[in-house]
Amino acid sequence: MLSKKTKYGLKALSYLASLEDRQPVQIAEIAKQENISQKFLESILLTLRKSGLLGSKKGKGGGYYLIKEPKDILMTDVMRILEGPIALVPCVSLNFYEKCEDCPDEATCSVHKLMLQVRDSALTVYRHNTLADLIE
């Protein structure tokens, strides 16, 4: 299941991308437009800023804004920042690899075999979608 964090993060990014200019937008505006708890959204936007997808401006007239153009923001990056690993098990993860404790041999593991295919299929989707594609 997709976490609310990821869902809200995607919606917030889409909202920013849908605006014509790249002026700072207040948290309150995004929260209201997208039906998101403002405080929760606050922490999500902070994550996105720290990871380099968003910029922020403090004080009056401040807010959050996209640093890159929507067409240059890949879903692979967004998903890894918000949701974490794209793989369903650590032993097939490219960026978060971990060996299974219980599994003696990955090469013959049926779960490994299946999850490798699932990961690749998901990666293909995320690599072919930018933020711009989502708001068309």
Place this chain on the structure above:
Amino acid sequence: MLSKKTKYGLKALSYLASLEDRQPVQIAEIAKQENISQKFLESILLTLRKSGLLGSKKGKGGGYYLIKEPKDILMTDVMRILEGPIALVPCVSLNFYEKCEDCPDEATCSVHKLMLQVRDSALTVYRHNTLADLIE
């Protein structure tokens, strides 16, 4: 993330499929061979039996066995039984559909759009894999 329940369930099914005959196999044997907590596995096998994938025999010489041939057991069915919805959000689920509370319009929702593609890519994988494919 894939739950341990699904992971163990897949391993147990693969173990049964890898055996030559279809005689009942005791929980203890599967648990030992696949490094799974026996009690936990017990509840998983019970789920698989209730859903029709496994049969069981009580008493001495009893155990669990596959009802269908491995090549006739689709991963779509296995995953739905063990893990639940294949979709990452209920609003794109075929078998567990639910409307999002916060989302005013699915047709224009960016999350919906992306998750629809992810679901389809996962479904394609699960539909093209049977239990027999996993143990090759």
Place this chain on the structure above:
DNA sequence: TAATACCCTATCGATTTGATAGAGTATGCA
């Protein structure tokens, strides 16, 4: 009839999730 092995319910600690509260700090403008 006794041993075996599945059946079922209950419980429990740990973790995660989604949300909230509140104080701190930088900025812009009058």
Place this chain on the structure above:
DNA sequence: TGCATACTCTATCAAATCGATAGGGTATTA
């Protein structure tokens, strides 16, 4: 300068979920 604005950060919390375990019940077979 001083104040209002709006992001920043930490702490907390209830609820849900997960993985695991315990223990007794019941059907079957040798």
